Amino acid sequence: MDFLTQLLRGISFVPALVNGIESLFGSKSGADKKDAAMSFLQNALAMTDAIAAKDIVDPEKFRDGVSKIIDGTVEALNASVWAKTSTAGSALLK
Numbered sequence: 152m153d154f155l156t157q158l159l160r161g162i163s164f165v166p167a168l169v170n171g172i173e174s175l176f177g178s179k180s181g182a183d184k185k186d187a188a189m190s191f192l193q194n195a196l197a198m199t200d201a202i203a204a205k206d207i208v209d210p211e212k213f214r215d216g217v218s219k220i221i222d223g224t225v226e227a228l229n230a231s232v233w234a235k236t237s238t239a240g241s242a243l244l245k
Contacts, residue, residue, distance in 0.1 A: 154206040161195050165224045168192065188221050189214070 168188055176184045193214070207213045 154204075161192060162220055164195075165192070165220055166228065169221065169224050169228060185218070185221060189218060192217055192221070 165188075168191060172184050172188045172191070176187055179187075
């Protein structure tokens with residue numbers, strides 16, 4: 152699969168992933184929830200295959216970029232009406 156297509160496919164389910172992580176790990180710290188989200192995304196994007204295929208030439212910067220996507224998604228969801236209607240009523244992942 153083309154790397155860009157694979158990346159965009161992975162990014163497209165970040166909001167659902169954040170919601171699911173919040174449901175599963177609601178009582179954990181924000182860092183723990185973010186680690187869980189990063190781990191799931193890392194596996195979903197099959198980063199090791201992409202690194203081996205040289206599609207990702209700097210794995211650390213790639214992880215940092217994915218981390219920022221998660222942070223941005225959490226910030227957007229926390230600022231939305233969606234966060235106000237959640238059962239916990241508290242900020243996601245933070």
